[in-house]
Amino acid sequence: MDPAAAPEAPASGPPLPVPLTSAAAAGYKAAAATAAAALAHQHQQQQQQRSMQRTGADAPVRAATCRAAVLHSVDDLRVEEDPRALPDEPLEGWVRIRMNAVGICGSDVHYLKRGRIGQFVVTAPMVIGHEGAGTVAAVGRGVTTLKLGDRVALEPGVPCCSHPAALKGRYNLAPISFFATPPHHGCLAEYVDHPAAWCFLLPEGVSLEEGAMCEPLSVGVHACRRAGVQPGMRVAVMGAGPIGLVTLLAAKAFGADQVVVTDLKPSNLELATQMGADATVQMSVLQPPAQVAAALTVAAGAPSGVDAVIDCAGFESTMQAALLACASGGRVVLVGMGQEEMRLPLAAAAQREVDILGSFRYANTYPLCLSLLASGRVKVEPLITHRFGFSAEGVAEGFKVAHLCEPGTVKVMFNL
Numbered sequence: 001m002d003p004a005a006a007p008e009a010p011a012s013g014p015p016l017p018v019p020l021t022s023a024a025a026a027g028y029k030a031a032a033a034t035a036a037a038a039l040a041h042q043h044q045q046q047q048q049q050r051s052m053q054r055t056g057a058d059a060p061v062r063a064a065t066c067r068a069a070v071l072h073s074v075d076d077l078r079v080e081e082d083p084r085a086l087p088d089e090p091l092e093g094w095v096r097i098r099m100n101a102v103g104i105c106g107s108d109v110h111y112l113k114r115g116r117i118g119q120f121v122v123t124a125p126m127v128i129g130h131e132g133a134g135t136v137a138a139v140g141r142g143v144t145t146l147k148l149g150d151r152v153a154l155e156p157g158v159p160c161c162s163h164p165a166a167l168k169g170r171y172n173l174a175p176i177s178f179f180a181t182p183p184h185h186g187c188l189a190e191y192v193d194h195p196a197a198w199c200f201l202l203p204e205g206v207s208l209e210e211g212a213m214c215e216p217l218s219v220g221v222h223a224c225r226r227a228g229v230q231p232g233m234r235v236a237v238m239g240a241g242p243i244g245l246v247t248l249l250a251a252k253a254f255g256a257d258q259v260v261v262t263d264l265k266p267s268n269l270e271l272a273t274q275m276g277a278d279a280t281v282q283m284s285v286l287q288p289p290a291q292v293a294a295a296l297t298v299a300a301g302a303p304s305g306v307d308a309v310i311d312c313a314g315f316e317s318t319m320q321a322a323l324l325a326c327a328s329g330g331r332v333v334l335v336g337m338g339q340e341e342m343r344l345p346l347a348a349a350a351q352r353e354v355d356i357l358g359s360f361r362y363a364n365t366y367p368l369c370l371s372l373l374a375s376g377r378v379k380v381e382p383l384i385t386h387r388f389g390f391s392a393e394g395v396a397e398g399f400k401v402a403h404l405c406e407p408g409t410v411k412v413m414f415n416l
């Protein structure tokens with residue numbers, strides 16, 4: 001699923017420049033340049049001092065050779081020297097991670113095949129990948145929460161924490177620097193520097209691959225939170241691709257009594273059943289939405305409608321069926337970005353007080369994902385259908401499998 005695919009989504013590029021008068025701008029720039037030069041000098045001195053003090057295992061990792069999967073343009077993905085020149089040691093508050101497991105997401109494949117998603121365009125070589133976990137290889141100054149050798153999952157988005165949305169706890173709606181969303185590099189690389197605050201320690205028994213799976217699982221957890229999924233509820237999930245499946249897992253973990261999953265492909269529905277769906281409904285492209293809705297409510301044993309519908313496909317037809325299948329007073333959550341504009345029976349939905357909500361990426365989900373994985377309440381291993389090593393051939397083959405997405409393909413994982 002492609003978390004950055006929303007053309008209407010809040011910009012996740014760099015924050016917009018604040019307009020300044022030309023005099024103020026000149027003064028500001030001069031002051032900023034002086035401050036930056038002073039900081040750089042101070043940092044250089046501190047680094048020299050520290051590298052003289054440090055020896056052995058504590059010595060900073062110098063990334064002499066550091067390979068990464070770099071997307072140059074459409075269909076041109078190379079495993080080569082990382083274009084990021086990593087500093088001798090991580091910045092203050094940051095850690096250096098030796099990446100161990102990185103999953104491929106639909107958006108990675110989209111960038112490879114199209115070179116863009118909505119307003120995000122690959123204009124310079126970009127390291128791909130945003131679903132990753134690894135081992136702490138160096139610790140920056142001031143980091144007290146992590147140490148060398150710790151295994152962590154990396155939350156890929158680092159938001160602007162002073163943005164009004166972030167201050168309300170909804171940092172997914174703030175300007176954010178997100179792995180492998182231009183102009184930001186991703187994490188399919190041997191080493192990545194990341195703020196310690198966005199690296200989550202893996203509990204014992206949670207594998208590095210499961211750590212990487214926290215990223216897609218987060219999308220499902222956030223969607224279920226938006227849908228208000230609670231014990232006893234009857235929930236429909238539209239679409240049984242990777243995001244539909246993690247949403248199913250999250251809904252069951254949240255205590256949903258019945259989760260009905262619908263998809264076009266029987267192979268996807270088989271997987272959904274294996275992953276714990278209580279019922280499945282195979283729909284076809286030309287089927288009237290009212291028919292799909294009726295089949296969903298029957299399958300859920302909810303003649304007056306299901307309590308929540310989570311649309312992980314995001315097409316006009318799936319949203320129409322979702323609104324019709326939802327019980328009065330229920331919620332429909334739009335996660336998938338299949339279509340930008342659609343005609344929907346809104347008046348009928350409004351008269352029944354069906355709430356329609358958007359869901360974009362996630363916020364504050366990693367700790368919950370890790371506890372769901374540690375307790376065994378969510379099992380993501382079966383979603384990892386293909387594994388490849390980190391070589392030119394491995395990366396080429398992995399992306400080919402992810403792109404072809406033949407029956408039985410869910411998640412392609414690289415082991416680095």
Ligand SMILES: [Zn+2]
Nearest residue numbers: 001105131216
């Ligand atoms: Zn993803």
